[in-house]
Amino acid sequence: MFYKETGQFKSRYKDELAAFPLFEDKIGIGILCVLTFLVIPMFGLPGLNYEFAMGAIMIPCMIFIIMTLGLNILLGFAGQISLGTGAFSGVGAYAFYKFITIFPDINIIIALVLSGLVSAVVGVIFGLPSLKIKGFYLIVATLAAQFFLTWAFIRVAWLYNYNASGAIEGPNKEMFGIIMIGPQSAGMTRYYFVLVTLIVLTWLASNVIRGRIGRSWMMIRDMDIAAELIGIRPLVAKLSAFAFSSFYIGIAGALMVFFWLGAAEAESFDINHSFLYLFMVIIGGLGSITGSYMGAIFVWVVPVLIKEIGKSAFGFDAFVMENFSTILLGAMIIIILILEPHGLARLWQIAKQKLRLWPFPY
């Protein structure tokens, strides 16, 4: 009744190609923008402490969405499985740290893009075996990246400027006269910066995926031999998927350390984080941008909320809740894989389909 395409005529091809062809979708996106740009920064989330809502839910969620988008490009769209996401995000973070300490005057945006590019290069290098192999073999190749890079983050002292703690820390740094990162930066500025980055990257991803490169990834994923026969070059398609994905993951890693955590050591990029990002992609839905959003939010928010509720309402200690949410996460993966392999994104599609006919399904 409220969500239908009836009566919405398109008179130009451009309208057909629009990302959100339906009027209702445009309203939805508009509401989402108002919420994230105005309402949430002003009032926080309902029922939660303002600082907690911004620092522990909103900012990390947006950063993880970027991370999930990156991994989804590789796994969901190009069909190449990776367990090195944590390490690639670390490459982005350490590169960003090196850029802002070597060139103190560099613009943050430029540093961010450059660190994404460094991460992309590393991603391509470790993606090279994907030209010969796939599936489980690739898991080991990306695990090599994971273990080698986290080792390098600890042992190569140049990466953290030989400081005694072995951690990378965000110095105070301003852009256009506003302190963006570092201990003195305001949570609000960091929130807006991450939000704008997320929107730009989402826009970029959705267009790349709808374009020539994105379609070549999907062809490779669906059937590589057929794709090669009709003129897709696997080398270009696969390596560009690795580069693109690592670019996103690198940017997300830099954002994670400097716009959220403030400081990080090699543990922030370990294999457990790679699993976490993989879970976000699986639960959200392979090969779906909406799914990346849902998966990242779900996997991050549900355990945080469970821990909070368990602590405040039932008085469970942190240890029990930690383990409970680990079990829940694992069980969710299995349930999702059995019941709905396309994840939350598919459920959302079904809901939209139902909504078109509601309340008169016949």
Add this chain to the structure above:
Amino acid sequence: MEILHMIFIAPFLDMVALPDLFFQGLWDGFVGGTLYALLALGFVLIFKASGVFNFSQPILMVLAALALVSFYEMGINPWISVALVLLLMYALAFGVERVILRNLVNQDGNILFMSTIGLTFVIIGAAQWIFGGVPRSMIHAELGFPVGSSEWPMFGGAVYFEHIDISAVVLASSLIAILAVFFSKTKIGRGLRAVADDHQAALSVGISLNQIWVIVWFVAGIVALVGGLFWGARSDVSFALQIIGLKALPVLIIGGFTSVPGAIIGGLIIGLGEKIFEIYWGPMMGGSVEGWFAYVIALVFLLFKPQGLFGEKIIERV
């Protein structure tokens, strides 16, 4: 020149200068290699039987070791604890077959693999909840395995053989031999190879897929128990063992995915290689190179010989 000398000449001079240290390294690597081979065999068996790349094999090892220690700490006789752990592993195999595999029949390999990652997290959470996350020491002495070490004079120095390492090598290699015979000679083993070849054809000649799966997962549990026992004795029983267990993956790549002798040779290559590399080349790179050496070797294999040493020539390649 300085650097080239450090990399290509100095380590070998060290090996010749102190042969006892070199042999000590070889022995340690050999023990590690045998245990890697055993774990890799756990992977190979499940992969051959069900096409599942079982990512939860390392955590099964942690679970078995933790459960063993915990049962003993509850005051149960150590051998009865072993029996209880075996029972637990059987129950787990049964549960995995019922809850996961049966529902995912005919799915893509990636999906099955990801479901075992989910299983890994369920086991991590449950094991930490029930048994606690504190590192503990293994009960090999209580189980009657010899402790202590004997010294063997050699080249003016001496090589130390930990007795538990000797029993590890003996037990692990006999288990490998038993498994190899079991899967090539017995009726169940033939059934298993049939399942590996073609699910439908196996079903049509009356082999029960479900039964086979329970059996292979149970065997993987036994492998996990033996692996956990000896890795736990070599270090502590903690969740860090999972990282050690994961090294069975590069072993598989080197040996070839579906080959039993490959798993053994690959295990020895990785075990010996990483020990020697750590001792002679590790210090100049900052140490702890054991964490990634195996993976980088596997990466090189993937680039130049993706089917591994003994793998089937036709791998799915692009």
